[in-house]
Amino acid sequence: MADTAKRGKKGRAKAAKGAKRMRLSQFWHPIATSEEVGGRPRRFTLLDEDLVAFRTDTGVTVLKDLCIHRGAALSLGEVRDGCIVCPYHGWEYDRTGACVRIPAQPDRPIPAAARAIAHRVEERHGLVWVALEEPIADIPHVPEGLDRDPAFTSEVFSVLEWATSAGRSTENSMDVSHFPFVHPDLLGDPDHPEQASYELHAEEWGQWFRVPDQFWRSVDGTANARITYVYTHVYPFTMHLHVTEDGDASGRVISVMVIASPTRARETRVFRIAFRNYAENNPNFVSDYLHILEQDRRVVESIRPEEIPASLKEELHIRVPDRSSIAYRRWLEQVDMQGVLEP
Numbered sequence: 362m363a364d365t366a367k368r369g370k371k372g373r374a375k376a377a378k379g380a381k382r383m384r385l386s387q388f389w390h391p392i393a394t395s396e397e398v399g400g401r402p403r404r405f406t407l408l409d410e411d412l413v414a415f416r417t418d419t420g421v422t423v424l425k426d427l428c429i430h431r432g433a434a435l436s437l438g439e440v441r442d443g444c445i446v447c448p449y450h451g452w453e454y455d456r457t458g459a460c461v462r463i464p465a466q467p468d469r470p471i472p473a474a475a476r477a478i479a480h481r482v483e484e485r486h487g488l489v490w491v492a493l494e495e496p497i498a499d500i501p502h503v504p505e506g507l508d509r510d511p512a513f514t515s516e517v518f519s520v521l522e523w524a525t526s527a528g529r530s531t532e533n534s535m536d537v538s539h540f541p542f543v544h545p546d547l548l549g550d551p552d553h554p555e556q557a558s559y560e561l562h563a564e565e566w567g568q569w570f571r572v573p574d575q576f577w578r579s580v581d582g583t584a585n586a587r588i589t590y591v592y593t594h595v596y597p598f599t600m601h602l603h604v605t606e607d608g609d610a611s612g613r614v615i616s617v618m619v620i621a622s623p624t625r626a627r628e629t630r631v632f633r634i635a636f637r638n639y640a641e642n643n644p645n646f647v648s649d650y651l652h653i654l655e656q657d658r659r660v661v662e663s664i665r666p667e668e669i670p671a672s673l674k675e676e677l678h679i680r681v682p683d684r685s686s687i688a689y690r691r692w693l694e695q696v697d698m699q700g701v702l703e704p
């Protein structure tokens with residue numbers, strides 16, 4: 362383990378010499394589900410930055426969870442008349458972060474520097490998204506506009522915290538060759554671990570690929586099918602798994618959007634949203650999915666280093682199954698992972 366950690370640091374140091382064109386803080390990441398943000402302030406974390414989120418009549422406000430006066434956590438305070446009140450000396454901040462009241466000296470002017478740091482926030486797909494810097498990309502789209510198609514419903518069905526980086530979590534979401542080993546007799550046939558080649562399509566926003574004729578069996582063993590996945594990876598950390606049953610002419614589609622949010626260097630909050638155009642006919646869909654994710658978790662959390670190495674020269678890649686991962690790592694080489702990788 363020590364050796365791999367050492368190799369990882371060396372690789373990062375080497376890669377750090379090249380100019381990084383992008384920072385993770387320039388992308389939108391979800392911090393919470395819309396349901397998790399209400400009228401009481403609550404702390405969330407993104408890229409090692411502690412944030413406070415709360416909801417008022419005008420929407421969700423997200424501020425750095427720090428009062429400029431003496432550094433208390435605003436998330437311990439309360440929301441009053443659309444403002445957040447610091448728990449320590451009662452300074453009040455509006456949704457732009459401006460301090461609008463200092464109770465100890467109400468008649469004196471409020472210093473211009475009395476501000477909390479307000480962040481860009483958007484609600485979409487049932488999640489609260491934050492960009493810590495001016496974003497260079499949109500909130501990840503949903504392929505084929507399923508989020509705007511009235512035939513489809515959407516549901517945030519899982520929020521999990523994993524002790525790994527968002528990159529490792531995302532790689533796991535698009536890794537098909539682990540199925541026969543991590544999910545034997547569920548997503549993969551242990552007697553047939555061979556992986557057929559697939560064509561990778563590079564896009565400005567990421568990549569996508571199609572993997573047909575895959576093994577699937579329900580956890581209770583009562584249903585099985587051959588299925589086709591279309592993986593759509595919107596960089597950096599969103600993966601869509603579009604799933605159809607081979608030979609099924611009914612047009613039923615389920616598409617799962619998986620977003621790994623980099624809370625800390627080695628902590629990831631993973632949100633999953635199901636878009637579907639048919640009534641749920643598998644009452645065990647969520648419990649089966651969580652069963653499979655638990656199989657993934659024990660292996661993925663064991664990976665060292667927890668971060669994806671900054672150079673493709675680290676670790677070993679094989680051509681067929683690792684094709685999408687190699688492309689992803691090439692793209693990551695251009696990204697400053699500050700807040701996700703150790704300095």
Ligand code: FES
Binds near residue numbers: 428447
């Ligand atoms: S620390 Fe917030 S008001 Fe004093």
Ligand SMILES: [Fe+2]
Binds near residue numbers: 533539543544
């Ligand atoms: Fe898996």
